[in-house]
Amino acid sequence: MKRLIPFAVFMGLIGLFGFGIWWNTWHDARYVPSPLIDKPAPNFALPKLDAPDETVTKASLLGKPYLLNIFGSWCIACAEEHPVLMADARSLGIPLVGYDYKDDPNDAKRWLADHGNPYDLVIADEPGRTAIDFGVYGAPESFLIDAKGIIRYKHIGPLTPDVIKKELLPRIAAAKREAP
Amino acid sequence: MKLRLVLLAALLAFAAPTWAVKGAIEPLPFQNHAQEVRFQHLTKQLRCLVCQNENLADSNADLARDLRLEVFQLMQQGKTDAQIKAYLVARYGDFVLYQPPLKPGTWLLWFGPAAILLAGGVVVVIAIRRRRRLADNHQGAATAGPSGEAPENTGDDW
Structure with missing residues (x-):
């Protein structure tokens, strides 16, 4: 019986290393969980891209949920994400x-x-100062913000049809139930 | 010779703006040397989110540059190091700190190695004691002769 203890410890270690290998094959090491989930979105006041004189603020977007998609023309992954947005933007509701x-x-x-x-509205943050308040560290990123201005969900990296279907749509439905 | 100098000056004049743009770590207008030392010390403890194996002081990423400027401006506003760290943690999470904070979620991280070392030490002490007791029993058996009890076989030979 006592001989089994070292063996069990050894098997435990094997299990631990196996878990490490398995975990590293699928989890994204670049993913940093946002501390802003379920917290109010930061206040912002940014110009519209096509009408720089008009300012869009957090308050002006309150009242219904919306998806805020961080992108840039310089961003390669955004070009990858773009056809998905073109196809699915309307179905978000x-x-x-x-x-x-x-x-x-x-x-x-x-x-x-x-x-x-694909956007209903585009706001521009050329200096990138407001993005720091949002904890943006790389485009594309997407924030689901509810009617009260609370960040409900954040996706880092390109949205895919799979992510939209499995992660985004259920949360959009939940946000809409609270504030139709 | 004179022409060459003029040419050289002209070339340098053209090159200067590219240095300014490409300069790896842009100079910040520090008020004094102490402030610069404090800035360097602080940004070395902060992680660059884009290139995660670099600190904020060394990184040449665009975001790192923005965050350095942010840290610099917060310092000018008279914020303490702890306040600046809290500001960044509120936006990017504990991940920006190279040294994770001590809280229930990180107890295993902070005390795990010491706990494992302690457990290993306990195992070693128990094994040594048991072996010594075994050796004593052997000696006892040898002096007591045939009437002595044979030492108990514990099956523990590691």
């Missing part, structure tokens, strides 16, 4: 707000003209 991050407005306008514009 909530406004899709584009957040042009650290981008020359002219580049962004040209990019949207070339690839199509």
